[in-house]
C-alpha cells in the first residue's frame with residue numbers, strides 16, 4: 001500500500017522511519033518532509049497547512065492512508081476533506097480536533113464528564129479576566145484558548161506576571177485570534193507525563209509511557225520550547241496510575257466525545273500531571289508528541305501500519321503492542337539561540353559516525369540539503385535517540401552519540417531523563 005505522512009519534523013521522521021519497516025508498505029509520500037525523511041519517502045514541498053495542496057497530492061499519488069503529524073492541518077479539517085475523497089486518514093475530524101484546537105472546549109468537556117483537571121474559568125472579556133486573576137490564589141495559570149505552538153500558557157507566580165501575560169494574549173494578540181478567549185486555572189503541582197494512545201473512538205491501544213522536557217535550560221529553567229528531549233518509560237506512571245489514567249480519563253473522555261457527536265479517532269495524547277498517584281489532565285493533543293514519538297517508535301516492535309489503518313477505519317481490533325523492554329531516550333540538538341531568534345545554514349558534521357553506533361537512531365527535524373551537504377534549517381535540528389538496558393544506559397548512549405555531532409552554535413540539554421534517574425535512585 002501507499003502511505004502519506006503530513007509534516008516535516010522529528011516526529012514525522014520517526015513515524016516515517018517506523019512505517020518504512022512495514023512489509024505492507026511499498027511507497028511512502030511525505031509533505032513537506034526533510035532530508036532524513038527523504039531516505040525513506042518521496043517528499044513534496046507542500047506545506048503542512050496547505051489543506052487543498054495536501055488533499056490534491058494524496059489524490060494524485062493515489063495514497064491508501066494518510067497519517068497526520070502536526071495539529072494544525074487536523075484543526076483545519078484535513079481529515080474531513082480526505083474522507084470526502086474516500087481516503088483513509090489516521091487523525092480526528094475538525095470537530096474532534098477541537099480537543100487541541102480549543103482549551104476552553106476541552107475544559108468544558110472535562111467538566112461535563114467528571115474528568116479530573118484543574119479548576120478553571122473561561123473569559124472572552126479582558127476586564128473580567130483581569131478582575132478574576134486578582135481574586136485568584138498564586139501561582140495562577142493563564143492559557144490562550146487556541147493554537148499557539150506550545151507558547152500560549154503562562155504559569156504565573158505573581159499577579160504582575162499574570163496580568164502581563166493576559167495582556168499579551170488578549171490585547172496585544174501575540175497569538176492572534178487564539179487569544180480572543182482565555183482559560184484561567186488553578187496551578188497543579190506534581191510530575192508531568194505524556195500518555196499517548198491509538199484509538200478508534202472507543203477502544204484504545206496505549207503506547208508506552210513517556211515524558212518530555214519543555215524548557216530550554218538544564219534543571220527545567222528558561223522559556224518553553226517545542227520539547228528538548230524525551231524518554232520512555234516514565235517511571236512516575238506506575239501500573240496503578242496507568243489504570244487510573246485509562247479509567248478516569250481516556251475512557252470517559254472518548255465516551256463523552258461520542259455522546260457529543262464528535263467521536264475521536266486517531267492518536268490521542270494526554271498531557272498529565274501526576275500528584276500523589278492521581279492523574280489530572282493539563283491538556284490534550286490530537287497527534288503524536290514531538291519529541292515523544294522519537295523514543296516511542298524505537299521501542300515499538302510490531303508493525304505500526306495495521307494499527308494506523310484500524311484507527312483510520314474507526315475499528316480497532318485486538319492489537320497488543322510488543323514493546324522493547326529496554327528504555328529509550330531522545331536528546332534534541334537545537335540551533336544556538338532557539339527558542340529565540342537563531343541563524344541557520346550551518347553544516348552538520350559527525351552524523352554518520354553517530355548513526356553507525358548500535359541502538360542509536362538520529363531523527364532529523366530542521367535540516368536541509370544544500371549542495372549535497374546537510375545544514376541546519378530550523379530551531380530543533382536533530383533528535384538523537386538511543387536504546388539502553390536501563391534508562392541510565394540509554395542516556396549515556398544518547399549523549400555519546402550527541403557528542404559526535406556538531407555545528408556552529410549547536411545546543412542541547414545535558415540532563416534529559418534526570419527525573420527517571422532520580423526515581424531509579426540516582
Ligand code: AMP
Nearest residue numbers: 118141153155185186187188271282283
Ligand atoms: P499545556 O499546553 O496546557 O499542556 O501547558 C503547557 C505546560 O504548562 C504544561 O506542560 C505544564 O508544564 C504547564 N501547565 C499547564 N497547565 C498547568 C496547570 N494547571 N498547573 C501547572 N502547570 C501547568
Ligand code: GLY
Nearest residue numbers: 212227289290291
Ligand atoms: N512534546 C509536546 C508536544 O508534542 O506537544
